[in-house]
Amino acid sequence: QVQLVESGGGLVQAGGSLRLSCAASGRTFNSYAVGWFRQAPGKEREFVASIRWSAEDSSYYANSVKGRFTISRDNAKNTVYLQMNTIKPEDAAVYYCAATRRTAIVVVATEYNYWGQGTQVTVSS
Numbered sequence: 371q372v373q374l375v376e377s378g379g380g381l382v383q384a385g386g387s388l389r390l391s392c393a394a395s396g397r398t399f400n401s402y403a404v405g406w407f408r409q410a411p412g413k414e415r416e417f418v419a420s421i422r423w424s425a426e427d428s429s430y431y432a433n434s435v436k437g438r439f440t441i442s443r444d445n446a447k448n449t450v451y452l453q454m455n456t457i458k459p460e461d462a463a464v465y466y467c468a469a470t471r472r473t474a475i476v477v478v479a480t481e482y483n484y485w486g487q488g489t490q491v492t493v494s495s
Contacts, residue, residue: 372396372484374467379489382457390452392467392486403470404450406441407479408463408491417477418465419452430475435461459495464488 378390392404405420419441421429429441440453450467468482476482 372402372469374469374484374486376465376467376486376489379465379491381492381494384457384459384493384495386457388454388457388491390454390465390467390489390491392450392452394448394450394469400445400448401471401473403472403474403476404441404443405468405470405476405482406450406452406465407468408461408465409488410460410463413463415466415479417479420475420477421450422475423473428475430477432477454491457491457493459493462491462493464490 373395375393382388401423403422406418407415408418409415417432418435419431419439421441421443438456443450466488467486469484470476470482
């Protein structure tokens with residue numbers, strides 16, 4: 371069993387930056403792929419970014435965040451990060467991290483086995 375806890379959300383001005391963290395506890399999730407998703411009010415949960423477990427750390431991004439967000443992981447700390455730069459009003463949402471036993475990049479929410487409780491990102495324009 372893996373428990374995930376997100377942190378780092380808050381209020382940010384458009385154009386600003388935030389770094390979200392996803393800390394895992396329970397069994398190590400070094401071999402799991404990890405993803406970030408987000409859900410805005412009245413909208414479905416959508417994929418943001420995913421990173422493989424391997425040392426190569428290949429990653430994949432939704433087009434809406436490519437070039438602005440960076441996902442990374444520190445397996446020694448059992449933590450995955452989402453660096454958010456040049457934040458836009460449309461980035462406002464609850465952000466969730468998730469872990470899957472699959473080792474490849476996964477963009478479909480139903481493929482993830484474990485989820486955090488979410489952290490709110492609010493953007494002021």
